[in-house]
Amino acid sequence: MTDTPGAGPLKARLLLGFGVMLFAIGQSLTFVIIAPLVRRVGWDPQSFGIALTLANLPLVFGAPFWGKRSDKIGRKPVFITGVLGAASGTLIVAIILQLGLSGVMTGMSLLILFACARACYGLVASAIYPASTAYMVDITDVQHRGQGMAVIGGANGLGSVLGPVLAAALAWLGELVPMYTAALIGFFGATFSYIMLPETNRHISTTPRVALKLSDPRLRPFIIIWFCFFITFMGLQLILSFYLQDEFGIHDAKELVRTASTMLVSMATMIVVMQVGVFQFFKIKPHVLLRVMGPLFVLALLIILAAPNPIVMAFGFATLGLAFACANPGVNGSASLQLQPWEQGAAAGFLGAGTTFGAILGPLVGTQIYTQLGHHAPMIIGAVVMGLVSLYTLTIKPPERAKPPAAA
Numbered sequence: 001m002t003d004t005p006g007a008g009p010l011k012a013r014l015l016l017g018f019g020v021m022l023f024a025i026g027q028s029l030t031f032v033i034i035a036p037l038v039r040r041v042g043w044d045p046q047s048f049g050i051a052l053t054l055a056n057l058p059l060v061f062g063a064p065f066w067g068k069r070s071d072k073i074g075r076k077p078v079f080i081t082g083v084l085g086a087a088s089g090t091l092i093v094a095i096i097l098q099l100g101l102s103g104v105m106t107g108m109s110l111l112i113l114f115a116c117a118r119a120c121y122g123l124v125a126s127a128i129y130p131a132s133t134a135y136m137v138d139i140t141d142v143q144h145r146g147q148g149m150a151v152i153g154g155a156n157g158l159g160s161v162l163g164p165v166l167a168a169a170l171a172w173l174g175e176l177v178p179m180y181t182a183a184l185i186g187f188f189g190a191t192f193s194y195i196m197l198p199e200t201n202r203h204i205s206t207t208p209r210v211a212l213k214l215s216d217p218r219l220r221p222f223i224i225i226w227f228c229f230f231i232t233f234m235g236l237q238l239i240l241s242f243y244l245q246d247e248f249g250i251h252d253a254k255e256l257v258r259t260a261s262t263m264l265v266s267m268a269t270m271i272v273v274m275q276v277g278v279f280q281f282f283k284i285k286p287h288v289l290l291r292v293m294g295p296l297f298v299l300a301l302l303i304i305l306a307a308p309n310p311i312v313m314a315f316g317f318a319t320l321g322l323a324f325a326c327a328n329p330g331v332n333g334s335a336s337l338q339l340q341p342w343e344q345g346a347a348a349g350f351l352g353a354g355t356t357f358g359a360i361l362g363p364l365v366g367t368q369i370y371t372q373l374g375h376h377a378p379m380i381i382g383a384v385v386m387g388l389v390s391l392y393t394l395t396i397k398p399p400e401r402a403k404p405p406a407a408a
Contacts, residue, residue: 012139013148015189015197016132017155019083022186023128024159025166026090026121029179033167034097037175041100042107051111053364055118059356062126067134067349068211069127071342075135076199078345080190082127087186089121094179101175126356130348137336137344138200145336146286146329147279153328154275157321161268164261212339212346219347221396222335223354225290228389229297229327230358232382235366236301236320237264239378246375248310259310263317270321279329286333287398289326294390296323298383305379334398 038048070078096114099105105113133152140148167178212219241260244250250259300323303316332351339347369377 011196012135012198013151015193016079016135017151017158018189019079019086019128019193020132020152020155021159021162022083022182022189023086023125024156025163025182026086026125026186028160028163029090029167029182033171033175033178034093037097037101041097041110043111047108047111051115052118053360055115056122056356056360058119058123059126060353060360062123063130063352063356064214064346064349066127067130067345067347067352070131070134070345070348074199075131075138075345076193076197078127079131079135079197080193082125082129082131083186083190083193085121085124086128087183087190089117089125090179090186091183092117093121094176094183097179098176126352129352130345133332133336133348133351134344135200137348138341142337143283145333146284146289149286149329149333149336150275150279150325152332153325154272154279156328157268157271157275157325161265161272212343212350214350218338219335219350221392222331222338223350225331225389225393226351226354227358228385229293229331230355231362231365232297232385233320233324234359234362235369235378236304236362236382238363239366239370239375240264242370243375244310250310262310263314266314267317267321267324270318271325274322274325275328279325284329285398286330286337287396289330290334290396291330291390291393293323293326293330294386294393296320296326297386298390299323301379301383301386305376305383334396337398 038044066078066082093114096110096117100110129152133149136148136152137145166182170178170181214220214223240263241256244256244259248259250256296319300316300320303319304313307313307316332348335347335351336344366378369381373381
């Protein structure tokens with residue numbers, strides 16, 4: 001990546017990508033470090049799952065709040081607040097787990113403290129996504145919008161890959177060392193952003209304007225698409241281990257973890273390769289990516305459904321990664337082109353809330369479908385849902401320029 005006219009300064013793109021990557025690393029560490037410690041600190045898996053779900057709810061409300069704040073006070077302060085929140089939250093959660101491992105505090109009191117810390121983490125760290133997305137809109141023109149959004153999506157995918165790598169590389173120094181390291185990196189990142197990241201200021205105005213609403217018809221289609229995408233996507237990820245056991249008879253714990261990891265790594269690798277590599281060299285319009293992501297998702301689900309062995313299934317997850325790689329610049333890029341510059345922060349916040357709400361409900365819906373309707377049902381129903389989404393995207397016309405909001 002270079003300082004290409006219309007694509008935004010390289011320095012800004014790298015700093016924005018770093019913030020998103022940090023948030024993704026923090027989220028992935030929840031599963032690779034915190035989950036295995038559940039029983040050791042006196043929690044049962046069911047209580048932990050409920051506590052984590054409740055603790056993630058602030059992400060739904062935090063994103064719209066911070067998006068609107070970035071429209072009012074600027075992208076930079078909101079972005080830095082989010083990075084500091086992610087770093088501080090990771091550090092606090094690590095300290096709480098340290099208390100549990102040392103026996104200072106265990107059981108329900110520790111779980112409540114953990115849930116409160118995670119809720120605060122989500123409430124503040126949720127500023128990263130809308131601020132970085134809106135900032136990217138500010139510094140990119142229409143021709144480079146898809147590339148800019150691909151940087152955000154690629155950073156998210158890269159963070160999801162680096163989280164487990166960081167855990168594996170540093171865990172020998174101590175179980176919680178990766179979390180302390182991630183927090184330290186976050187504090188450095190916030191400092192660098194404060195010094196080096198310029199404010200765009202394009203969106204700040206003293207002129208009274210109509211506030212963007214969740215029900216705005218220019219934005220509503222993209223929120224619906226993201227919600228459907230993520231409720232299917234996250235449900236599929238959660239049932240993966242169950243499916244490998246029931247469909248392929250993989251019951252050995254180590255083999256199960258290794259096989260499931262192969263699926264997720266193949267998916268994450270495709271996301272990073274496409275968004276950080278391919279989409280940076282080829283300018284593909286957001287509305288094109290919007291229309292191909294649904295068919296690719298359906299194809300991925302059909303490959304997974306028909307896979308005779310885990311090797312073929314891994315190709316299905318790689319195809320799923322390709323669909324996800326198209327979705328981020330496709331949905332967010334298309335939405336940004338429908339709106340005015342001063343609405344971008346609020347829009348990114350609402351879109352983030354849609355993805356988060358889908359991600360929260362996905363595991364609940366996915367497991368219910370799996371247990372009640374059979375282990376092939378999530379793929380079949382998911383393919384139907386994404387097929388309908390594919391048809392829906394055809395009704396969304398790409399605008400030549402952003403349209404003003406309807407009169408109040």
